[in-house]
């Protein structure tokens with residue numbers, strides 16, 4: 001997450017400043033997820049990973065369907081690099097649990 005986006009979130013009046021410093025990090029059971037900046041950040045990072053993975057699956061499907069167009073379907077390599085960068089920048093993003101992403105809401 002870039003600094004500008006973080007600053008935007010820090011100024012967002014929806015969030016209770018520093019609430020995440022006084023909790024047990026059991027977000028799945030927390031009544032304040034909609035008021036927590038830490039939760040919103042985890043949500044965005046996880047969404048980025050899910051989006052990249054779904055795009056990779058779609059491009060892989062196209063590649064299986066049109067194997068002779070491999071040169072035109074170059075996005076897979078780009079997406080793999082992007083996924084590695086996101087996972088490096090946010091190593092805990094996959095551990096983020098969100099109803100609807102990881103469990104039945």
Ligand code: SF4
Nearest residue numbers: 023026027030036039
């Ligand atoms: S959403 Fe998670 S990190 Fe935020 S206050 Fe609740 S338990 Fe803590």
